Amino acid sequence: MTKIETLSxxxxxxxxxxxxxxxxxxxxxxxxxxxxxxLATQIGIGRRALRRALEVLEAEGRIWRHxxxxxxxxxxxxxxxxxxxxxxxxxxxxxxxxxxxxxxPILARLAALRASNGDVERLLHLAEKxxxxxxxxxxxxxDSALHRAIAEAAGNSLLLAIFDxxxxxxxxxxxxxxxxxxxxxDRLSRYVEQHRRVIAxxxxxxxxxxxxxxxxxxxxxxxxxxxxxxxPAQPDGSLSQNDFNDTKDELRHGT
Amino acid sequence: MTKIETLSxxxxxxxxxxxxxxxxxxxxxxxxxxxxxxLATQIGIGRRALRRALEVLEAEGRIWRHxxxxxxxxxxxxxxxxxxxxxxxxxxxxxxxxxxxxxxPILARLAALRASNGDVERLLHLAEKxxxxxxxxxxxxxDSALHRAIAEAAGNSLLLAIFDxxxxxxxxxxxxxxxxxxxxxDRLSRYVEQHRRVIAxxxxxxxxxxxxxxxxxxxxxxxxxxxxxxxPAQPDGSLSQNDFNDTKDELRHGT
DNA sequence: CACCCGAACCAATTTGCAAATGGTTTCATG
DNA sequence: CATGAAACCATTTGCAAATTGGTTCGGGTG
Numbered sequence: 015m016t017k018i019e020t021l022s023x024x025x026x027x028x029x030x031x032x033x034x035x036x037x038x039x040x041x042x043x044x045x046x047x048x049x050x051x052x053l054a055t056q057i058g059i060g061r062r063a064l065r066r067a068l069e070v071l072e073a074e075g076r077i078w079r080h081x082x083x084x085x086x087x088x089x090x091x092x093x094x095x096x097x098x099x100x101x102x103x104x105x106x107x108x109x110x111x112x113x114x115x116x117x118x119p120i121l122a123r124l125a126a127l128r129a130s131n132g133d134v135e136r137l138l139h140l141a142e143k144x145x146x147x148x149x150x151x152x153x154x155x156x157d158s159a160l161h162r163a164i165a166e167a168a169g170n171s172l173l174l175a176i177f178d179x180x181x182x183x184x185x186x187x188x189x190x191x192x193x194x195x196x197x198x199x200d201r202l203s204r205y206v207e208q209h210r211r212v213i214a215x216x217x218x219x220x221x222x223x224x225x226x227x228x229x230x231x232x233x234x235x236x237x238x239x240x241x242x243x244x245x246p247a248q249p250d251g252s253l254s255q256n257d258f259n260d261t262k263d264e265l266r267h268g269t
Numbered sequence: 270m271t272k273i274e275t276l277s278x279x280x281x282x283x284x285x286x287x288x289x290x291x292x293x294x295x296x297x298x299x300x301x302x303x304x305x306x307x308l309a310t311q312i313g314i315g316r317r318a319l320r321r322a323l324e325v326l327e328a329e330g331r332i333w334r335h336x337x338x339x340x341x342x343x344x345x346x347x348x349x350x351x352x353x354x355x356x357x358x359x360x361x362x363x364x365x366x367x368x369x370x371x372x373x374p375i376l377a378r379l380a381a382l383r384a385s386n387g388d389v390e391r392l393l394h395l396a397e398k399x400x401x402x403x404x405x406x407x408x409x410x411x412d413s414a415l416h417r418a419i420a421e422a423a424g425n426s427l428l429l430a431i432f433d434x435x436x437x438x439x440x441x442x443x444x445x446x447x448x449x450x451x452x453x454x455d456r457l458s459r460y461v462e463q464h465r466r467v468i469a470x471x472x473x474x475x476x477x478x479x480x481x482x483x484x485x486x487x488x489x490x491x492x493x494x495x496x497x498x499x500x501p502a503q504p505d506g507s508l509s510q511n512d513f514n515d516t517k518d519e520l521r522h523g524t
Numbered sequence: 525c526a527c528c529c530g531a532a533c534c535a536a537t538t539t540g541c542a543a544a545t546g547g548t549t550t551c552a553t554g
Numbered sequence: 555c556a557t558g559a560a561a562c563c564a565t566t567t568g569c570a571a572a573t574t575g576g577t578t579c580g581g582g583t584g
Contacts, residue, residue: 049545060558065547081546082566097430098349104426113427116375171359172368172438175352176431183427304574315529320576336575337537 028059028067036076036087047077047085098182107189107243111236113180115229118161121177122212122228124168126221133167134217141213145206153202160209164228167216201238208234283314283322291331291342302332302340353437362444362498366491368435370484373416376432377467377483379423381476388422389472396468400461408457415464419483422471456493463489 035041047053054064068085071077078090125133140163143156158181165177208231215224290296302308309319323340326332333345380388395415402408413436420432463486470479 050547051545054558062556062558068546079546080566081564082544084545084566101426101430109425109427112425113431116428120371170364170367171356172364172435173371175356176368176372176434179431179434180427305576306574309529317528317530323575334575335537336535337573339537339574 026067028057028064029070031057032067032071036071041087043088045087046083047087049084098186102183102186105183107239108236110180110184111232111239114184115232115236117173117176117180118164118232119225119229121165121168121173122216123221123225124170124173125164126216126219126224128169129167129216133163134213136163137167137213137216141206141209144209150202153205157205157209164212164216201234204234205231281322283312283319284325286312287322287326291326296342298343300342301338302342304339353441357438357441360438362494365435365439366487366494369439370487370491372428372432372435373419373487374480374484376420376423376428377471378476378480379425379428380419381471381474381479383424384422384471388418389468391418392422392468392471396461396464399464405457408460412460412464419467419471456489459489460486 041047048056050061050064050068054061057064068077068079072079075089077085077087079085129137137160140156140160144153144160147153147156162177162181165174168174208227211227212224212231215221215227296302303311305316305319305323309316312319323332323334327334330344332340332342334340384392392415395411395418398411399408399415402411417432417436420429423429463482466482467479467486470476470482
């Protein structure tokens, strides 16, 4: 019923035939249709007209085609590999930061409740590494390890998998430029201090304090990211600052 | 330096040679080593001795091997497919429920702030479907669609991907038995009422109320799961109730 | 007897090639 | 100008041969 007026007579005829075939159930889901050349002769039209009809059906999601494979009934199956890449392309740094701001405070809270003494020791060791790393690259490495160690200490394999997924997205996408611009000696030292507070809360089993400390830390990271992102585009930064505050409030828990 | 005493002379010699090769950097990361047959003749030992040495290196995570592919330097790459299955085998229903209890209230809160009017309409429609579905299977279907619609309305593609990941785990693993036992007419009607409250809060843009309503809903779901899980093993349920309360408190936000 | 080596065999993978298939262009036709 | 037929390109499949790790066996050496 769609796009009939834009299609030629033959294509329209073929479209009707194909719709009938699909509705009849003669072609079950996930089944491969005959090759275009065969199907064209069966229906009695040329390949060009057939392909136009198939394009319509594909756009409707009723079939999917792939070169070399064939034409299949049903929606296009999702490949986890392409799924990740597609996700990387659809998301953006702010979204990732928002998610970190939601997830990692939870992990810090759980870590405060469930971390073993060995976990705490490891966190302290990693915090020391971040503090003593001279160059920004070294800091980045130890910082990443520290955040993951907290996620491990939370003791929930599913949440850990979620953390890893977010982390992979964060690294995969080419926002390294942003991160490079976002790190300065000043900020790094503040990060180190915030890390200390998070780990102190975890070691003292103060769940709420750990959660809040991690949220404060990530808020600063988020702010750094925002200033770096918006500075080149909008030098005065007034609008972007407003936007930042709005979004930040949205993400705060209503307490 | 490890397991030397348990290895024979030739294997030990090969181990040293291989360690030297790997440390030299002559074989970069992800590079394929020569076939075992070649490597054995190069070093001047038999395949058996070589393979024992390779086993040690593989156990240390310095190399990984696969039949037909070869031997490679570095840690074994993670396949998203096997990664998912491995995760399914490592987690358990309670862990999944804990994660839902953390994630979905966030999604409800964001949905209250960002849902379009069309989103709200869709939620209302789905809620009606769950309420009017007669059999438990139908309810399950519409319930799943409703929860995902809320996740979509939150407007964060990464969080949506996380929700889908948790949902896939929840469905993949064979805990359907539990879910079947956990659903009764009584509980379902309470769920429907809780859904109404969540959606009402979203439609009225009351973020905190939406978050709390969703948390209350999932707590009831969690409790149903727990009673079903523990009832067969411990009929009186006293210990399991304590365990439930402990874990529930751990997961509550400290306010 | 313990250990090693070589060989053979098994299982999984890669490679090379032909065939199949969707995607595209060309061309003659009415 | 659209149509249909044909030809060509790019990707995939299917198959056989070669490659490679995994395993077993037998002979040799100390």
